[in-house]
Amino acid sequence: MQADAPVLKDIVLVGGGHAHVSVLRMFGMKPMPGVRLTLITRDIHTPYSGMLPGYIAGHYDCDEIHIDLGPLARFAGARLYHGEVDGIDPGERLVHVPGRPPVHYDLLSINSGSRPRTVDVPGALANALPIKPVDRWLHQWQALQERVLNSQGEFRMLVVGGGAGGVELALSTQHRLKGLLRDQDDQLSRLHYELLTDGPEILPTHNAGVRRRFMRVLAERGIAVHLNSKVIAVEPTGVQVEGGDFHPADAVLWVTVAAAPEWPAKSGLAVDREGFIAVGRELRSISHPEIFAAGDIASLPDPRPKSGVFAVRQGPVLAENLRRAAESRPLKPYRPQKRFLGLISTGDTYAVASRGNWSLEGRLLWTWKDWIDRRFMQRFNELPEMGHDTGPDLGRIADADAIRELSTLAMRCGGCGAKVGSTVLSRVINRLPVQRREDVLIGLDSPDDAAAFEVPPGRIMVQSVDYFRSFIDDPYTFGRIASNHALGDIFAMGAAAQSALAIATVPYGRERIVEQTLFELMSGALDSLAPTGAVLAGGHSSEGAELAFGLTVNGLIAKDALLRKGGMQPGDALILTKPIGTGTLFAADMRGRAKGRWIDEAIQSMLVSNQAAAACLHRHGATACTDVTGFGLLGHLVEMTRASDVDVQLELGAVPLIDGAEQTAAAGILSSLQPQNVRLRRAVRNPEALSTHARYPLLFDPQTAGGLLASVPADAASPCVDKLRELGYPHAIIIGRVEIRTTEAAPVQVVG
Numbered sequence: 001m002q003a004d005a006p007v008l009k010d011i012v013l014v015g016g017g018h019a020h021v022s023v024l025r026m027f028g029m030k031p032m033p034g035v036r037l038t039l040i041t042r043d044i045h046t047p048y049s050g051m052l053p054g055y056i057a058g059h060y061d062c063d064e065i066h067i068d069l070g071p072l073a074r075f076a077g078a079r080l081y082h083g084e085v086d087g088i089d090p091g092e093r094l095v096h097v098p099g100r101p102p103v104h105y106d107l108l109s110i111n112s113g114s115r116p117r118t119v120d121v122p123g124a125l126a127n128a129l130p131i132k133p134v135d136r137w138l139h140q141w142q143a144l145q146e147r148v149l150n151s152q153g154e155f156r157m158l159v160v161g162g163g164a165g166g167v168e169l170a171l172s173t174q175h176r177l178k179g180l181l182r183d184q185d186d187q188l189s190r191l192h193y194e195l196l197t198d199g200p201e202i203l204p205t206h207n208a209g210v211r212r213r214f215m216r217v218l219a220e221r222g223i224a225v226h227l228n229s230k231v232i233a234v235e236p237t238g239v240q241v242e243g244g245d246f247h248p249a250d251a252v253l254w255v256t257v258a259a260a261p262e263w264p265a266k267s268g269l270a271v272d273r274e275g276f277i278a279v280g281r282e283l284r285s286i287s288h289p290e291i292f293a294a295g296d297i298a299s300l301p302d303p304r305p306k307s308g309v310f311a312v313r314q315g316p317v318l319a320e321n322l323r324r325a326a327e328s329r330p331l332k333p334y335r336p337q338k339r340f341l342g343l344i345s346t347g348d349t350y351a352v353a354s355r356g357n358w359s360l361e362g363r364l365l366w367t368w369k370d371w372i373d374r375r376f377m378q379r380f381n382e383l384p385e386m387g388h389d390t391g392p393d394l395g396r397i398a399d400a401d402a403i404r405e406l407s408t409l410a411m412r413c414g415g416c417g418a419k420v421g422s423t424v425l426s427r428v429i430n431r432l433p434v435q436r437r438e439d440v441l442i443g444l445d446s447p448d449d450a451a452a453f454e455v456p457p458g459r460i461m462v463q464s465v466d467y468f469r470s471f472i473d474d475p476y477t478f479g480r481i482a483s484n485h486a487l488g489d490i491f492a493m494g495a496a497a498q499s500a501l502a503i504a505t506v507p508y509g510r511e512r513i514v515e516q517t518l519f520e521l522m523s524g525a526l527d528s529l530a531p532t533g534a535v536l537a538g539g540h541s542s543e544g545a546e547l548a549f550g551l552t553v554n555g556l557i558a559k560d561a562l563l564r565k566g567g568m569q570p571g572d573a574l575i576l577t578k579p580i581g582t583g584t585l586f587a588a589d590m591r592g593r594a595k596g597r598w599i600d601e602a603i604q605s606m607l608v609s610n611q612a613a614a615a616c617l618h619r620h621g622a623t624a625c626t627d628v629t630g631f632g633l634l635g636h637l638v639e640m641t642r643a644s645d646v647d648v649q650l651e652l653g654a655v656p657l658i659d660g661a662e663q664t665a666a667a668g669i670l671s672s673l674q675p676q677n678v679r680l681r682r683a684v685r686n687p688e689a690l691s692t693h694a695r696y697p698l699l700f701d702p703q704t705a706g707g708l709l710a711s712v713p714a715d716a717a718s719p720c721v722d723k724l725r726e727l728g729y730p731h732a733i734i735i736g737r738v739e740i741r742t743t744e745a746a747p748v749q750v751v752g
């Protein structure tokens with residue numbers, strides 16, 4: 001969305017399917033002022049079905065067959081929420097995503113695909129490998145390859161499903177496995193394949209010529225086809241077919257007809273007999289005009305096969321109709337092709353073409369398919385430069401209420417007048433769960449001019465404050481990260497979190513949007529505070545140009561238990577609990593140059609609280625501790641060496657990195673704070689030896705909600721790292737050791 005246009009309408013996209021990727025691209029090419037897009041998706045990298053068999057067969061790598069929704073969403077100006085929708089409330093216009101507050105929509109579009117039907121076949125879910133969700137299947141496929149390679153004697157693969165997906169899967173998995181067996185000089189003849197389908201023929205939606213060609217190819221490859229074989233149960237050792245036959249199998253691949261998830265019907269949407277969302281020709285729900293659906297999940301008046309081709313074709317019509325619906329204009333019908341070209345691969349860079357009653361096969365067809373597929377993917381993974389902002393023109397989507405509200409925006413006050421209105425604030429506070437603690441005498445449960453805290457006898461209060469503007473377009477996740485970040489100081493000191501006061505700046509906008517943003521932000525903050533035992537006791541909120549949030553956090557600790565930066569002892573090991581790289585990665589994200597999964601990993605890391613790590617370090621006799629934040633790893637380490645009057649040796653190769661950080665830093669994409677941090681290079685004794693090392697710049701990379709850096713007596717260090725990993729810090733590691741202070745001015749020696 002254009003940064004200076006207030007939000008008037010929320011369009012929420014559920015699922016990053018083949019139609020929504022077009023919607024995102026088209027909104028990126030031609031933004032719609034006043035419309036905010038939000039994409040909620042289970043997968044950040046969405047697989048392109050057309051290339052999936054090619055990947056399985058070993059012709060593509062993982063990135064080549066996935067569309068990275070991270071940069072695409074950024075290109076579209078869309079908020080990207082990583083989560084799996086499990087229901088909607090059409091009355092309140094809310095989308096439910098477990099683990100976060102409901103997301104409001106004015107218009108909703110659903111393109112979340114389908115899965116092979118497993119529910120009505122006992123044992124299918126437990127004993128077979130369904131092709132969808134694809135990411136789960138790909139993990140299972142890795143494990144299956146290992147199993148086959150490590151097995152001895154016969155290995156029986158059984159594919160259930162005789163559509164294009166099942167046939168392609170049988171041929172592509174077989175091609176790959178035979179190649180791997182060949183590589184290890186193993187016998188190819190010990191791999192057996194069977195394909196079972198309940199119908200009288202394979203590929204029922206294709207013509208007889210295509211079927212004949214595939215029956216021949218399957219026979220040539222030694223894949224036995226069993227027609228009219230309806231699987232009624234899957235057991236660990238094989239499948240039971242209706243009518244008596246039991247087919248033994250070591251692995252069962254499940255590619256049967258598409259099934260719908262249960263949540264659309266349960267949410268009250270009109271669905272067809274199978275549970276797919278019933279839409280009209282304009283891809284609009286026949287029961288809820290503000291809801292659209294496309295791809296496998298949609299059931300059109302004139303049904304078409306569940307195929308990615310149709311989802312792709314629906315994309316531009318869906319994008320146009322979402323625009324038109326936002327502007328209350330008449331919608332455009334989607335006209336599905338009666339006959340379409342299908343290119344079905346045979347696993348070995350060979351393909352069969354199918355259109356109406358016509359068919360053809362050959363290696364050139366695979367080359368052609370490969371060209372088409374790569375060109376399609378290029379449109380989403382190589383995005384054009386972002387267009388220039390032409391300024392908001394809200395006339396077409398603003399209704400009378402919106403215009404009235406917007407006219408007051410220009411006259412909003414500063415100072416105290418910039419506060420979020422009291423009704424909005426009290427509505428938000430009323431929606432948040434009440435938190436109480438005995439030692440918080442006056443808090444949000446009995447608000448007054450100020451909060452009041454009691455410090456129990458024998459304890460002291462430690463306090464810290466942090467505040468920064470949002471680096472992600474997701475108030476809930478930002479609220480969680482900012483709170484984690486603030487609490488880091490308290491935990492680094494060894495204290496228990498007691499309470500917090502929040503300060504929030506929410507972008508100007510319509511009252512409903514301001515309220516929702518503030519609610520999501522505060523919900524995120526509470527979701528980080530509550531598990532630590534801290535209560536939110538008060539705060540201040542205002543409207544401003546951009547979303548920003550911070551907390552004053554209070555902790556309690558016995559005076560003599562304080563863990564400080566000073567205290568490191570020569571001989572101690574240096575332990576870091578989380579990987580680094582958030583600065584460069586978010587700098588790259590702002591430029592659309594970071595992969596979605598890198599950003600997702602960075603966010604997951606920032607969401608991990610330092611609380612359990614601090615307690616663990618304490619239990620293992622930590623002599624000093626700090627949290628790694630804005631000054632970067634080196635900056636915080638230097639602070640510790642100065643306070644402790646010691647030198648340290650830092651092992652650059654051991655420092656854990658968030659995936660992608662090395663690539664973005666190597667591309668020269670660094671945080672705007674990096675140059676200030678780099679001034680500390682004087683503290684490194686041997687910069688010339690390592691300054692060209694790819695990891696070196698990351699020592700200066702500012703961190704948000706980074707991990708803890710602590711010195712621990714050498715004999716306790718390994719058990720401490722083991723325990724940290726057990727506690728949910730998989731990257732915890734020893735990154736160096738503390739040494740006696742020398743006469744060298746620079747306290748840090750970095751080794752490669």
Ligand SMILES: Cc1cc2nc3c(=O)[nH]c(=O)nc-3n(C[C@H](O)[C@H](O)[C@H](O)COP(=O)(O)OP(=O)(O)OC[C@H]3O[C@@H](n4cnc5c(N)ncnc54)[C@H](O)[C@@H]3O)c2cc1C
Nearest residue numbers: 015017018042043049050085112113165295296307308309
């Ligand atoms: C082996 C195989 C090969 C195939 N080959 C072809 C082919 O060559 N050509 C072709 O046209 N079709 C092919 N198909 C069919 C094709 O896979 C589907 O028709 C197509 O993927 C449907 O696209 P879609 O856009 O509806 O959904 P999908 O491509 O399935 O995308 C759904 C998206 O929604 C997300 N999502 C799912 N549930 C949720 C949720 N609850 N909340 C949030 N996000 C969610 C997913 O993460 C995913 O990003 C093949 C199928 C198989 C099994």
